[in-house]
Amino acid sequence: xxxxxxxxxxxxxxxxxxxxxxxxxxxxxxxxxxxxxxxxxxxxxxxxxxxxxxxxxxxxxxxxxxxxxxxxxxxxxxxxxxxxxxxxxxxxxxxxxxxxxxxxxxxxxxxxxxxxxxxxxxxxxxxxxxxxxxxxxxxxxxxxxxxxxxxxxxxxxxxxxxxxxxxxxxxxxxxxxxxxxxxxxxxxxxxxxxxxxxxxxxxxxxxxxxxxxxxxxxxxxxxxxxxxxxxxxxxxxxxxxxxxxxxxxxxxxxxxxxxxxxx
Amino acid sequence: xxxxxxxxxxxxxxxxxxxxxxxxxxxxxxxxxxxxxxxxxxxxxxxxxxxxxxxxxxxxxxxxxxxxxxxxxxxxxxxxxxxxxxxxxxxxxxxxxxxxxxxxxxxxxxxxxxxxxxxxxxxxxxxxxxxxxxxxxxxxxxxxxxxxxxxxxxxxxxxxxxxxxxxxxxxxxxxxxxxxxxxxxxxxxxxxxxxxxxxxxxxxxxxxxxxxxxxxxxxxxxxxxxxxxxxxxxxxxxxxxxxxxxxxxxxxxxxxxxxxx
Numbered sequence: 197x198x199x200x201x202x203x204x205x206x207x208x209x210x211x212x213x214x215x216x217x218x219x220x221x222x223x224x225x226x227x228x229x230x231x232x233x234x235x236x237x238x239x240x241x242x243x244x245x246x247x248x249x250x251x252x253x254x255x256x257x258x259x260x261x262x263x264x265x266x267x268x269x270x271x272x273x274x275x276x277x278x279x280x281x282x283x284x285x286x287x288x289x290x291x292x293x294x295x296x297x298x299x300x301x302x303x304x305x306x307x308x309x310x311x312x313x314x315x316x317x318x319x320x321x322x323x324x325x326x327x328x329x330x331x332x333x334x335x336x337x338x339x340x341x342x343x344x345x346x347x348x349x350x351x352x353x354x355x356x357x358x359x360x361x362x363x364x365x366x367x368x369x370x371x372x373x374x375x376x377x378x379x380x381x382x383x384x385x386x387x388x389x390x391x392x393x394x395x396x397x398x399x400x401x402x403x404x405x406x407x408x409x410x411x412x413x414x415x416x417x418x419x420x421x422x423x424x425x426x427x428x429x430x431x432x433x434x435x436x437x438x439x440x441x442x443x444x445x446x447x448x449x450x451x452x453x454x455x456x457x458x459x
Numbered sequence: 460x461x462x463x464x465x466x467x468x469x470x471x472x473x474x475x476x477x478x479x480x481x482x483x484x485x486x487x488x489x490x491x492x493x494x495x496x497x498x499x500x501x502x503x504x505x506x507x508x509x510x511x512x513x514x515x516x517x518x519x520x521x522x523x524x525x526x527x528x529x530x531x532x533x534x535x536x537x538x539x540x541x542x543x544x545x546x547x548x549x550x551x552x553x554x555x556x557x558x559x560x561x562x563x564x565x566x567x568x569x570x571x572x573x574x575x576x577x578x579x580x581x582x583x584x585x586x587x588x589x590x591x592x593x594x595x596x597x598x599x600x601x602x603x604x605x606x607x608x609x610x611x612x613x614x615x616x617x618x619x620x621x622x623x624x625x626x627x628x629x630x631x632x633x634x635x636x637x638x639x640x641x642x643x644x645x646x647x648x649x650x651x652x653x654x655x656x657x658x659x660x661x662x663x664x665x666x667x668x669x670x671x672x673x674x675x676x677x678x679x680x681x682x683x684x685x686x687x688x689x690x691x692x693x694x695x696x697x698x699x700x701x702x703x704x705x706x707x708x709x710x711x712x713x714x715x716x717x718x719x720x
Contacts, residue, residue, distance in 0.1 A: 361531060
C-alpha cells in the first residue's frame with residue numbers, strides 16, 4: 197500500500213502535464229502538434245483495432261512491435277555476451293589490452309549511425325544488417341566496462357583463488373565474472389538505451405517493418421498523430437526496458453548493493 | 460615438514476631496490492604452531508607470500524613436505540588478515556567455505572557436508588546460508604578459518620589473522636585457533652606484530668628484525684597446562700617471555716638468563 201502511494205506521489209506530474217498539453221494544443225490548433233487525445237486515438241487506431249481473438253492487436257502491431265523488440269534484444273544480448281567475454285579476457289591480460297586498446301578507442305569513437313551505409317552495402321537490407329549495426333554500435337560500453345571490472349579485481353581475491361588452487365575456468369566463473377558484474381551491468385545499461393536508438397535509426401533507413409519503419413510511413417503520409425503515436429510507443433518501450441533491466445540488476449547484484457552499505 | 464633455507468627477497472633492482480628478506484633459515488616440525496613476530500613493515504608478509512608460493516623469492520628456497528614450493532602448493536591454506544577481501548561477497552558463507560574443496564575429488568554433497576562440519580567447529584553452524592557481509596568482522600574471520608579447516612591442509616598460514624578485530628573477539632579467535640589446532644593436529648605458522656599474542660598462541664616464537672628481515676630470536680614457549688586468557692597471561696613465565704620477545708623486537712640484546720634455546 198505504502199509503495200503504491202509512493203509511486204502515485206512520484207507520478208502525479210504525468211496527468212498534470214497531459215492536461216496542460218491537451219489544453220495548450222487545443223488552443224493553438226497547430227497541425228504539427230496534435231492534442232494527446234488525438235494521438236491516443238491514432239495509436240488505438242494503429243494498433244488496437246484488430247479482431248478480438250488476437251486481443252484486438254492489428255497486423256501493424258503484431259508485425260512491427262515484435263520485429264523491433266526482437267532485433268533490439270537480439271543485438272543487445274549478442275553485444276552483451278561478446279562484449280563481456282572479450283572484455284574479461286582483455287581485463288585479465290594487460291598485454292593484450294595495451295595492443296587492443298587503441299583499436300577499441302577508435303572503433304567506439306565512430307558514431308554508430310555512420311556505419312549504416314557500410315553495413316547496408318555489406319548485408320542486404322533486413323534484420324541481419326540491423327542486428328549487426330546494433331551490435332557494433334553498443335558493444336563498446338560493455339566491453340570497456342567488463343575489461344575495467346576484470347582489471348581492478350582486488351589482489352587478495354586473486355591470491356585467495358591461487359592459494360586454494362582454483363582452475364582457470366573456476367577463476368573465471370567464480371571470481372572474475374562476479375567481481376566484474378557491477379561494472380558489466382553499468383555497461384549493459386548504457387548499451388540498452390543505445391540499442392533502442394540504433395534500432396529506430398536502422399529501421400528508418402533500411403527496413404520494411406518495425407516501429408521505425410512505421411514512423412517513417414506515418415511521416416510520409418502526413419499522418420502527424422501517427423508520428424507522435426510511434427514516438428510515444430518508443431518512449432514507453434525505453435521506459436519499460438530500463439525498468440525491467442533495473443529490476444534484474446537489483447536481483448543479480450543484491451550482494452553488491454548490500455555489501456557496499458554494510459562494510 | 461617446512462624447511463626454509465637462506466631465503467632472500469629483493470623488490471626491484473638498482474638503487475631503488477628494497478631488500479625485504481635477508482637469508483631466513485627456519486624449520487617447522489610437524490604439528491608445531493610457530494608464531495613469527497616482528498616490527499611492522501619488516502617483511503613478514505613477504506615471508507608468508509613466499510611460503511604460500513604467491514611470490515617467487517629472489518634467493519633461497521622453501522621446501523614443504525620434501526618438495527620445493529614453486530607454485531601455490533596444494534596442501535596449504537592461508538587465513539588472510541583482511542577477511543572482507545578474502546571471502547567472496549557474491550557467495551554464501553557455505554559456498555565460500557566449500558570453495559577450495561572443488562579441487563578435491565569430492566561431489567557436491569560431500570563438499571556441503573565438509574563445509575557444514577567446518578562451520579560447526581568455529582561455532583557458525585547456522586550461518587551457512589548467509590552472506591559474509593551479513594556477519595560481524597569476528598564471525599567473518601571465523602568463516603575464513605572454517606574455510607581453511609575444511610580444506611584440511613598440511614600447513615596453515617595465518618597472516619595477522621586477528622589484526623582487524625576488536626580485543627575481545629581477538630581473544631576468542633586466539634582460543635578458537637588453539638582449540639581447532641588441538642583437534643586437527645595441524646601445523647600452523649602464524650604471523651603477527653602482537654608480542655603478547657605470539658607468546659600466548661605459539662609453541663615457538665620466531666622474532667624477525669627490521670627490514671631486511673633476518674631471524675634475531677627463536678624461543679620455545681613452555682607454558683603449563685592449556686592456555687587460558689587470564690591465568691596464562693599472568694603466569695611469570697609468560698610475563699618473562701613477553702619481555703624477552705619485546706626486547707628482541709625492539710632490537711635490544713637478549714638477556715642471557717632467558718628461556719631461549
